[in-house]
Amino acid sequence: MNATTEPTGSTGSTELRDPVARLTTPEPITLARLHAELVARATDDRLVDVVYDTVDSPVGTLLLAATDVGLVRVAFASEDHEAVLQRLADRIGPRILRAPDRLDEVATQLAEYFGGARTSFALPLDLRLSTGFRREVLEHLPEVAYGRTESYAEVAARAGRPRAVRAVGTACATNPVPLVVPCHRVVRSDGSIGAYAGGAATKRTLLDLEAAA
Amino acid sequence: MAEHGPTVLRVCRAHAPAAAAEDAWSETFLSAMRAYPDLDPGANVEAWLVTIARRKCVDQHRGAARRAVPRDVAVSGDRDGTGSVAVAVARDDVPGEPVDEELWSALRALPPKQRDSIVHHHLVGLPYAQVAELLGGSEAAARRAAADGMRRLRETYGRIDRGRDHP
Numbered sequence: 001m002n003a004t005t006e007p008t009g010s011t012g013s014t015e016l017r018d019p020v021a022r023l024t025t026p027e028p029i030t031l032a033r034l035h036a037e038l039v040a041r042a043t044d045d046r047l048v049d050v051v052y053d054t055v056d057s058p059v060g061t062l063l064l065a066a067t068d069v070g071l072v073r074v075a076f077a078s079e080d081h082e083a084v085l086q087r088l089a090d091r092i093g094p095r096i097l098r099a100p101d102r103l104d105e106v107a108t109q110l111a112e113y114f115g116g117a118r119t120s121f122a123l124p125l126d127l128r129l130s131t132g133f134r135r136e137v138l139e140h141l142p143e144v145a146y147g148r149t150e151s152y153a154e155v156a157a158r159a160g161r162p163r164a165v166r167a168v169g170t171a172c173a174t175n176p177v178p179l180v181v182p183c184h185r186v187v188r189s190d191g192s193i194g195a196y197a198g199g200a201a202t203k204r205t206l207l208d209l210e211a212a213a
Numbered sequence: 214m215a216e217h218g219p220t221v222l223r224v225c226r227a228h229a230p231a232a233a234a235e236d237a238w239s240e241t242f243l244s245a246m247r248a249y250p251d252l253d254p255g256a257n258v259e260a261w262l263v264t265i266a267r268r269k270c271v272d273q274h275r276g277a278a279r280r281a282v283p284r285d286v287a288v289s290g291d292r293d294g295t296g297s298v299a300v301a302v303a304r305d306d307v308p309g310e311p312v313d314e315e316l317w318s319a320l321r322a323l324p325p326k327q328r329d330s331i332v333h334h335h336l337v338g339l340p341y342a343q344v345a346e347l348l349g350g351s352e353a354a355a356r357r358a359a360a361d362g363m364r365r366l367r368e369t370y371g372r373i374d375r376g377r378d379h380p
Contacts, residue, residue: 019366020335022316024223030309031218034235038242047246095246097215 039099049093051102054081058114058209059202062179064103067092070124071106074177076198091129110179116213119146121180129176133164137171144185147210151189173197179206214245217259221266223336226317227328228270234317236276237269244269263337319369320362327362330355335363 042048050072052065063081065073065088072092075084089096100107105123112118120142127135140158144150150158152168159168172183178197184206188194196203221241225234244265252261320328326348333344334355344355 019316019320019363019370022313022370023227023320023336025310025313026219027222027310027312030235030312031222033308034222034238035215035218038239041239041243042246045243045247047243093250095214095249 035098039097039101042095042097043099043102047095048097048099049095050088051097051099052085052088053098053100053103053107055103055107055110057110059198059205062110064106064110065096066103066106067126067128069126069128071177071180072126072129074179076178076202078199079197106180113179114209116209119210119213123180125177125180127176130171130174133159133161133167134171134174136160137168138175138177138181138183141172141175141181141183141186144182146182147213149185149187149207152186152194153189155186169194185210214242214249214258214262217262218242220259220337221262224263224266224332225270226312227320227332227336228267229273230318230321231312231314233273233276234270237266237273240269240272241266259337263333316366316370319366323362323365326350326358327365330359331362331366334359 039048039051043051046068050065050067052063052073054061054063056062060077061081062077063073063075063079063084064071065075065085073084073088075081085096109118109121109123113121127138130138137155137159140155143158144155152165152172153162155172156162156164156168161167168186172186173195175181175183175197178184184196184203186194193200193203193207218238222234222238225237225241228234229237241262245262252258320331323331329348330341330344333339333347334341339347341352341356341359344359345352348355
């Protein structure tokens, strides 16, 4: 080790001597460890309102969020994940933590779905973000089989209100857990694909995926 | 809340050594999460967390006094009365960056007014006007206290460097 301590003007030496730089050196590794420990303790103590994670998928980065009850939100990148988290804070509670472990099962089943190896999801759901008739519609959507499509009118009939075609459209458009509750299988009566939270192209990708599997 | 994690950790290090600071960090956020539903929506979350953190560090001191030695710190002196003056603690039991405990310890050993002015201005990032509001006294006094404290830290640090190079 060089015994010279005179400032030489070389890089690093000034910063090394600046106490503020030393005291504000980022500690990402330590913070990641502390954060993981905090998540474990906080979830044990039921102090967390929502846990979330983001995962990559063939239709872009997905935000996954869950409560104690179950999966509460799946959001496409086009929905702006920061804005989605803010709305979750407003609607459910502000204690929101990133906790990949808690969303392992959801991520695994989604990966299986995108790989063509899974045709239905077996996950606890928390549908609190959807209420009334919209929620009834969501509860009927898993009856539309993998690889098939139904019209908004057919789904309205399933939900017991055959004339509520427009309301079914709204229920699908506001589905808080797309992919898992398959609103992408609901299309227009004229055969055109219809709108989708993740964009019409995403809806097409999903229907093609299911048709090919 | 997570966005305040780095700031709260710095505040904890300014008030408690090594592992005790990290325990205080965890306790701060757990405590905050318990209290969060009752927090006034307009409240300054960062200032609130900093206040909790300082209180938790005091608790950690009390706890540390009962424990023999903080779990990952080799005690080589007790300059600041907190039970540790370990040098750049490299921890092989848990993942984390090495911590310059010598400098943190020097910061903790400063007169409270100097230490707190440095913490609030340089580590939390508040302007001196707000530091003065928190600590009492004038903005100029807060600025002076921070400057005096920084001078002492630089002196201490110069000694540390010389000590390291010429043992």
